[in-house]
Amino acid sequence: MSSVGTQTVEQQHTSHEEDTGLWSWITTVDHKRIAIMYFVTATFFFFVAGAKALAIRVQLMFPEQELITPEVYNQFFTMHGTTMIFLVAMPMAVAFFNYVVPLQIGARDVAFPRLNALSYWVFLFGGLYLNSSFIVGAAPHASWVGYATLTMPEFSPGQNTNFWLIGLSILGIASIAGGVNFITTIINMRAPGMKLMRMPLFTWMTFVTSFLLITAIPVIGVALIYLGFDRLFGTVFFQPAGGGDPVLWQHLFWIFGHPEVYILILPAFGVISDVIPTFSKKPLFGYPIVVYAGLLIGFIGWGVWSHHMFTVGLGPIADSFFVAATMIIAIPTGVKIFNWIATMWGGSLKFTTAMLFSVGLVAVFTVGGLSGIMHASAPVNLQQHDTYFVVAHFHYVIVGGAMMGLWAGLYYWFPKVRGRYLSETLGKWHFWTTMIGFNLTFFPMHFAGIFGMPRRIYTYSAELNVDIYNQLATIGAFIFALSAVIMAWNLVKSWRGGEKAPANPWGAPHLEWSIPSPPHHYNFPAIPTVQSREPLWNDGEREAILAVTMEEPETEPVMPNPSYWPILLAASITLIWALVMTGIWWVIALAILPVIYCVFKWGMEPAFPEGH
Amino acid sequence: MAQAAAAVDDHGHTTTGISNFKVGFWTFIASECLFFGTLISTYMVYKGRAVVGPYPAEIFDVLITTISTTVLLFSSLAMVLALHAVQLGKKKHAIMWLLAVIAMGGIFLGMEFNSYLKYIDYGLTLGSSTFGSSYYVLTGTHKVHVVLGMVWMAVLIWLIARNRIPPAKAEQVEIAGLYWHFVDIIWIVIFTLVYLIQ
Numbered sequence: 001m002s003s004v005g006t007q008t009v010e011q012q013h014t015s016h017e018e019d020t021g022l023w024s025w026i027t028t029v030d031h032k033r034i035a036i037m038y039f040v041t042a043t044f045f046f047f048v049a050g051a052k053a054l055a056i057r058v059q060l061m062f063p064e065q066e067l068i069t070p071e072v073y074n075q076f077f078t079m080h081g082t083t084m085i086f087l088v089a090m091p092m093a094v095a096f097f098n099y100v101v102p103l104q105i106g107a108r109d110v111a112f113p114r115l116n117a118l119s120y121w122v123f124l125f126g127g128l129y130l131n132s133s134f135i136v137g138a139a140p141h142a143s144w145v146g147y148a149t150l151t152m153p154e155f156s157p158g159q160n161t162n163f164w165l166i167g168l169s170i171l172g173i174a175s176i177a178g179g180v181n182f183i184t185t186i187i188n189m190r191a192p193g194m195k196l197m198r199m200p201l202f203t204w205m206t207f208v209t210s211f212l213l214i215t216a217i218p219v220i221g222v223a224l225i226y227l228g229f230d231r232l233f234g235t236v237f238f239q240p241a242g243g244g245d246p247v248l249w250q251h252l253f254w255i256f257g258h259p260e261v262y263i264l265i266l267p268a269f270g271v272i273s274d275v276i277p278t279f280s281k282k283p284l285f286g287y288p289i290v291v292y293a294g295l296l297i298g299f300i301g302w303g304v305w306s307h308h309m310f311t312v313g314l315g316p317i318a319d320s321f322f323v324a325a326t327m328i329i330a331i332p333t334g335v336k337i338f339n340w341i342a343t344m345w346g347g348s349l350k351f352t353t354a355m356l357f358s359v360g361l362v363a364v365f366t367v368g369g370l371s372g373i374m375h376a377s378a379p380v381n382l383q384q385h386d387t388y389f390v391v392a393h394f395h396y397v398i399v400g401g402a403m404m405g406l407w408a409g410l411y412y413w414f415p416k417v418r419g420r421y422l423s424e425t426l427g428k429w430h431f432w433t434t435m436i437g438f439n440l441t442f443f444p445m446h447f448a449g450i451f452g453m454p455r456r457i458y459t460y461s462a463e464l465n466v467d468i469y470n471q472l473a474t475i476g477a478f479i480f481a482l483s484a485v486i487m488a489w490n491l492v493k494s495w496r497g498g499e500k501a502p503a504n505p506w507g508a509p510h511l512e513w514s515i516p517s518p519p520h521h522y523n524f525p526a527i528p529t530v531q532s533r534e535p536l537w538n539d540g541e542r543e544a545i546l547a548v549t550m551e552e553p554e555t556e557p558v559m560p561n562p563s564y565w566p567i568l569l570a571a572s573i574t575l576i577w578a579l580v581m582t583g584i585w586w587v588i589a590l591a592i593l594p595v596i597y598c599v600f601k602w603g604m605e606p607a608f609p610e611g612h
Numbered sequence: 613m614a615q616a617a618a619a620v621d622d623h624g625h626t627t628t629g630i631s632n633f634k635v636g637f638w639t640f641i642a643s644e645c646l647f648f649g650t651l652i653s654t655y656m657v658y659k660g661r662a663v664v665g666p667y668p669a670e671i672f673d674v675l676i677t678t679i680s681t682t683v684l685l686f687s688s689l690a691m692v693l694a695l696h697a698v699q700l701g702k703k704k705h706a707i708m709w710l711l712a713v714i715a716m717g718g719i720f721l722g723m724e725f726n727s728y729l730k731y732i733d734y735g736l737t738l739g740s741s742t743f744g745s746s747y748y749v750l751t752g753t754h755k756v757h758v759v760l761g762m763v764w765m766a767v768l769i770w771l772i773a774r775n776r777i778p779p780a781k782a783e784q785v786e787i788a789g790l791y792w793h794f795v796d797i798i799w800i801v802i803f804t805l806v807y808l809i810q
C-alpha cells in the first residue's frame with residue numbers, strides 16, 4: 001500500500017515541476033506562480049490606466065480644448081485613479097509579498113495556499129468587472145474618492161457608480177483574504193531562529209501592511225455598503241433630505257483612505273530597506289529604529305484622516321488636532337530617510353538599476369513628503385485644496401514612493417524569479433526616462449496648482465496663465481510613458497534572453513538568496529536555521545545554511561494539491577456582487593447558493609496528496 | 613559566533629504554537645471587529661439625527677429583545693457542549709448540541725424578524741430616517757452572520773454524521789465555535805448600545 005502511495009506522490013511531483021500548461025496556471029496554489037500572475041495583471045492594468053492619463057494630458061495641453069467631452073473626462077480621471085491604486089499599486093505590492101515573503105522567512109508556501117489563489121482570482125475578476133463598465137459606456141465618473149452627493153442617484157443616475165462601488169467591494173475581499181494570509185504566514189511559518197527582530201525589513205513592512213489591510217478595508221467596506229443601499233434600496237445614509245449627512249462618507253472614506261496611503265508606501269519602504277544595504281555592503285543602519293518607525297507610521301496613520309477634510313468646516317479644535325497629528329507622522333518617515341542615508345554613508349556603493357530606483361525613491365519621495373507637510377497646515381491647505389498642487393503632491397508620494405520602490409524590487413528580485421538578470425542597460429534607460437519624465441510631468445503641477453488651476457475639471461481658462469506648466473507636464477507624461485514601454489520591453493527580452501544569474505547575484509544577506517535561481521517549486525529542500533539578521537553575510541552561518549538549502553533532496557517535499565475551486569469560488573463571488581446591480585433581493589439571495597457550494601467543495605477537497 | 617546551523621523539518625518553524633487555521637481565523641475576527649465597529653458607530657451617531665419618527669424609545673420592546681438575546685446566549689453554551697462532545701468522540705451528543713445551536717439561532721431570527729414586522733408597521737423602514745437606515749443595516753448585517761453560522765453548523769452535522777470529524781479534527785468545530793461566539797458577542801454589544809442605552 002505505502003509503496004503505491006509513494007509512487008503516486010512522486011509522479012505528481014514530476015508532473016508538477018514540468019507542468020507549464022494553461023490549466024496548471026489556473027489551478028496553481030504555488031505562491032511563486034501566483035506572484036507572477038499578480039505582477040503581469042497589475043502591469044497590464046498599469047498600461048490601461050496610463051493610457052487614460054495620456055488622454056487627460058493631451059486634453060489639458062492647451063487651454064479650452066474640446067478633444068474629450070467633460071463626461072468622458074470624468075470617467076477617465078476617475079478610472080485612472082481607481083485603477084492605479086486598486087489594480088496597480090496594491091496588487092503589484094502583493095505580487096512581491098507573494099514571491100518574496102515565504103522565501104525570506106524560510107517557508108515552502110504561504111499559510112493558506114488556496115486562499116492565496118482565491119485572492120488573485122477575485123482581484124482579477126474584480127478588475128475586469130470594474131473595467132467592463134467602459135464596454136457598456138457607464139464607467140465610474142465620481143472620482144476615486146466617490147464623494148456622496150455626487151454619487152447619489154439624483155446626480156449619478158445609471159450604473160456608473162454601481163460599477164465603482166461593487167468593483168471596490170469585490171477587490172476588498174481579495175485584500176482582506178491576502179492580509180489574513182500574510183499575517184498568519186509571518187506569525188507562524190518562520191524558519192527556526194528567525195525571531196521577529198531578525199526578519200528582513202521587506203517582511204516586516206508586509207506584516208505591518210497586512211494589519212492595515214485587515215483593519216482599513218472593512219471601514220470602506222461599510223461605507224460602500226451604505227452607498228449601495230442608498231442607491232439601490234432607498235436608505236438615507238448620505239441623503240440630507242432624510243436627515244443623512246454626506247460628510248459621513250468623507251469620514252469613513254478617509255479613515256480608510258489615509259491608512260491606504262501607507263498600504264501603498266510601506267511595501268516600497270520595505271523593498272528599499274533591503275536593496276540599499278545590499279548595494280552598500282553594510283547592514284541597515286539602526287534596524288530596530290526602522291522597524292519601530294514603520295510600526296509607528298502604521299499606528300499614527302489611523303489618526304490623521306481629517307487632514308483631507310479641512311475645507312469641510314469641522315471647527316478649529318478638530319482641525320488643530322489633525323494638523324498636529326499629521327505633522328507628527330512626518331517624524332518617523334523622516335527617521336527612515338535618515339536611516340537609509342546613513343546606511344549608504346561610508347558604504348561601498350554599487351549603482352545597479354535596483355539601487356538607482358531606491359535612491360531615486362529617497363530623493364523624490366522627500367519632495368512629496370515636504371509638500372505634504374505644507375498642506376498639513378490647515379490655513380495653507382485651504383489655498384491648495386482641490387488644486388493641481390495636491391495632484392503633484394500625491395503623485396510624488398505614490399509614483400515617486402510606492403511605484404519606484406516596486407520597480408527597485410523588480411530589478412532586485414527578477415534574477416531570483418527567472419534565473420536571469422534584467423538588462424542593466426535597458427534598466428538604466430528605464431530609470432532615467434522615469435526620473436526625467438516623472439519630474440517633468442509633476443513638478444510643474446505644483447505651480448499650476450499654486451496659481452489656482454483646479455483639479456478634476458476637463459479644461460482651464462487661458463487667463464489662468466498656466467499653459468506652460470501644462471505643456472511641460474504633457475511632454476513629461478509621454479517621456480514617462482516611454483519609460484514604461486522600455487520596462488515592458490526589458491521584461492519580455494530578459495525573460496527569454498537575459499544574462500544567466502547565480503543563486504545570489506548581488507551578494508545579498510537574506511534567505512531568499514540561499515536557494516537556486518529560479519527556486520524549486522518546494523523552495524527549501526529542508527528548512528535552514530537562522531542566527532542573525534544577515535545570515536548570508538556571516539561566514540560560518542552562510543556555509544551551514546547553504547549546505548541545507550542548495551542540496552538536492554532524495555525525495556521531494558510534499559506540496560499542496562493544485563485546485564480549481566479558488567477560481568470557481570472567485571467567479572461565484574464576483575457573480576453575486578455583480579447581481580447586486582439589479583437591486584432585486586431574491587436574485588441576490590439565490591446567488592449565494594453557488595458561493596456556498598464552492599466553499600463546501602473547497603472544504604471537502606484534501607489540501608495535500610493522500611496520506612499527508 | 614556563528615555555529616553550524618542544523619537542518620530541521622517543517623515542524624521546527626518559529627511559530628506561535630497555535631495552528632495556522634486558528635491564527636488566520638482570529639485575524640479575520642479582528643477584521644470583522646472593525647466592520648461591526650464602523651456599523652455600530654454610525655448607528656450611535658445617526659440615531660439622534662432622525663428628523664422624523666418613529667424614534668427608538670417609541671418602538672423598541674426591551675422585554676422581547678431580552679428574551680431573544682437570552683436564547684442566542686444559550687446557543688453559545690450549546691456550542692461549547694457540542695465542541696466538548698466532538699473532542700470526546702461522542703457523535704450523537706455532538707449532533708444534538710449542534711442541532712440545538714441551529715434551533716436557537718432560528719428562534720432568535722424568528723423573534724427578530726417578528727420585531728422587524730412590528731417596526732415596519734410603526735413606519736420605521738430602510739428609508740424613513742437615518743435611525744431606520746442605520747438600525748436595519750446594522751442588525752441586518754448581524755442576521756446575515758447568524759444565517760451563515762447556521763449553514764456552517766449544518767455542514768458540521770453532516771460531516772460528523774459521516775464520521776469525518778474524529779476527536780483529532782475537533783479544531784474544525786472549535787473554529788466554527790469561535791465564529792459563533794463572536795457573532796454572539798457582537799449581538800451583546802448591539803443589544804447594550806441599541807436597546808438598553810437608548
Ligand SMILES: [Cu+2]
Binds near residue numbers: 308
Ligand atoms: Cu492622508
